[in-house]
Amino acid sequence: MRSAYTVEAVRHAEAQLMARLPEGALMQRAAAGLAAACARVLGRVYGARVVLLVGSGANGGDALFAGARLARRGAGVTAVPLAPGRTHPAGLAALLKAGGAVAEDPFDALAGADLVVDGITGIGGHGGLRPDAVPLARAARGSNAVVVAVDLPSGVEADTGEVPGEALRADLTVTFGTHKPALLVDPAREYAGAVHLVDIGLGGELPSVPALEALQHADVARMLPLPAAESDKYRRGVVGVVAGSARYPGAAVLAVAGALRGGAGAVRYVGPGAAAVIARFPECLVSTGRPGEAGRVQSWVVGPGIGEMREGVREVLASDVPVLVDADGLRLLEASEVRDRTAPTLLTPHAGEAAALLGCAREEVEAGRLAAARELAARYGATVLLKGSTTLVAAPDGGRSPVRVNPMGTPWLATAGSGDVLSGLAGSLLAAGLGARDAGSAAAYLHGLAARLASARGVPLTAQEVAAALPAAWRGVRDPHGDEPPEPDRP
Ligand SMILES: NC(=O)C1=CN([C@@H]2O[C@H](COP(=O)(O)OP(=O)(O)OC[C@H]3O[C@@H](n4cnc5c(N)ncnc54)[C@H](O)[C@@H]3O)[C@@H](O)[C@H]2O)[C@@H](O)CC1
Numbered sequence: 001m002r003s004a005y006t007v008e009a010v011r012h013a014e015a016q017l018m019a020r021l022p023e024g025a026l027m028q029r030a031a032a033g034l035a036a037a038c039a040r041v042l043g044r045v046y047g048a049r050v051v052l053l054v055g056s057g058a059n060g061g062d063a064l065f066a067g068a069r070l071a072r073r074g075a076g077v078t079a080v081p082l083a084p085g086r087t088h089p090a091g092l093a094a095l096l097k098a099g100g101a102v103a104e105d106p107f108d109a110l111a112g113a114d115l116v117v118d119g120i121t122g123i124g125g126h127g128g129l130r131p132d133a134v135p136l137a138r139a140a141r142g143s144n145a146v147v148v149a150v151d152l153p154s155g156v157e158a159d160t161g162e163v164p165g166e167a168l169r170a171d172l173t174v175t176f177g178t179h180k181p182a183l184l185v186d187p188a189r190e191y192a193g194a195v196h197l198v199d200i201g202l203g204g205e206l207p208s209v210p211a212l213e214a215l216q217h218a219d220v221a222r223m224l225p226l227p228a229a230e231s232d233k234y235r236r237g238v239v240g241v242v243a244g245s246a247r248y249p250g251a252a253v254l255a256v257a258g259a260l261r262g263g264a265g266a267v268r269y270v271g272p273g274a275a276a277v278i279a280r281f282p283e284c285l286v287s288t289g290r291p292g293e294a295g296r297v298q299s300w301v302v303g304p305g306i307g308e309m310r311e312g313v314r315e316v317l318a319s320d321v322p323v324l325v326d327a328d329g330l331r332l333l334e335a336s337e338v339r340d341r342t343a344p345t346l347l348t349p350h351a352g353e354a355a356a357l358l359g360c361a362r363e364e365v366e367a368g369r370l371a372a373a374r375e376l377a378a379r380y381g382a383t384v385l386l387k388g389s390t391t392l393v394a395a396p397d398g399g400r401s402p403v404r405v406n407p408m409g410t411p412w413l414a415t416a417g418s419g420d421v422l423s424g425l426a427g428s429l430l431a432a433g434l435g436a437r438d439a440g441s442a443a444a445y446l447h448g449l450a451a452r453l454a455s456a457r458g459v460p461l462t463a464q465e466v467a468a469a470l471p472a473a474w475r476g477v478r479d480p481h482g483d484e485p486p487e488p489d490r491p
């Protein structure tokens with residue numbers, strides 16, 4: 001599990017640790033990790049031209065001390081102080097002592113740089129890049145240099161992942177102690193480039209519950225249901241699927257395709273797409289009546305392609321089993337029907353559907369995805385899976401459990417019908433006994449991995465191919481040699 005902590009938690013942990021360490025020790029750990037990462041990017045440090053963009057805080061201090069280390073190894077290092085007179089004094093002194101200099105013409109320096117280190121702001125920055133920093137950030141981006149951000153790309157909001165104005169676009173972000181939410185959540189995440197975590201010894205001081213967590217292969221493998229020797233199809237769980245209509249029969253087939261690969265023992269389809277479903281999947285139980293008459297299930301999926309079937313949504317929400325509501329179902333539900341439920345509910349909107357549920361503009365949801373997911377969960381008393389380039393899963397527990405962020409997406413997933421497959425898959429995991437937060441986040445992970453497998457080497461994919469690749473995704477997460485992200489560096 002990778003986790004991210006808020007600025008408040010990071011500052012508290014740093015204070016605890018600093019109280020036990022000699023002054024400046026933590027910054028030296030950060031600078032050493034940063035310099036090592038820069039050296040790896042450069043390949044050859046001797047003779048390399050390095051420019052440091054230096055703000056007024058400790059983020060600039062990190063850049064200056066790392067610059068000093070690179071200068072001692074023969075790099076030509078120049079600093080561009082953005083707040084002259086408020087530049088980290090010890091850091092600047094160290095750079096000058098190591099043979100570095102203050103740049104005479106910042107734009108000349110940037111134009112000739114091999115590497116730019118962004119130390120404008122880190123966790124202390126707010127409100128986007130200031131006007132004087134904007135042309136420098138653009139010049140850095142426009143040069144041939146590799147841009148390495150210190151802790152965070154300057155201009156992003158650490159805790160929310162929002163980007164209120166301009167921000168610096170990095171190729172690599174070297175972050176200290178722990179990830180920050182902005183490194184995992186769009187739109188900020190996109191500015192960070194690759195992210196490299198440097199261990200500065202903060203781990204033991206951080207609280208047990210992070211703000212965000214991102215699953216990895218082994219986490220998903222632990223969650224996935226395995227049939228026991230005495231299992232039968234009913235004990236493994238039956239998922240009911242209410243999807244599709246005369247107008248959208250395909251949604252029924254795709255939702256069932258996902259549900260059949262989610263670990264439930266049986267899939268029961270109810271609705272007007274029964275003929276299309278049984279033709280394609282003879283293993284599915286089908287009926288054309290109402291959900292309430294279809295027989296016992298351990299979870300329901302309702303919504304994909306159902307058009308105006310309001311009664312189906314109402315009946316399913318009135319049941320006492322976990323319910324996943326997607327697509328048309330989100331438009332047709334009454335908030336009180338969700339809030340009054342005793343069994344868990346999982347809502348799976350994309351940004352547009354989330355905006356409609358919140359009564360705000362889609363752009364607002366896209367700019368503040370984390371806030372939107374939390375607000376929806378609180379307002380509806382439901383677990384919310386907010387789809388998008390970084391899918392988020394928030395539980396309605398007022399922040400007691402971390403929001404899950406899915407690291408396993410691919411832009412190829414933006415294809416018609418892929419959401420229907422996800423609904424069926426997550427509903428199937430609910431029927432198999434996973435809680436709503438686990439079902440939603442494990443489903444998003446498998447769905448993303450399946451899409452990556454199906455679109456390997458840049459091949460466009462269809463929703464059916466995503467469903468067909470789900471067994472390979474299950475095998476992938478269970479592979480002990482799967483593609484786990486590398487461990488963070490030691491100081
Ligand atoms: N506290 C610690 O023990 C450690 C801190 N470290 C570094 O210190 C950073 C935090 O340092 P600070 O708390 O000094 O904060 P920052 O250096 O992130 O920024 C704060 C400074 O920037 C100014 N500022 C705020 N928003 C701005 C904006 N939009 N544009 C320009 N200037 C802006 C503030 O007035 C303040 O002077 C971390 O991100 C990390 O890089 C690391 O050295 C590890 C140890």
Ligand SMILES: [K+]
Nearest residue numbers: 118121150152
């Ligand atoms: K920075």
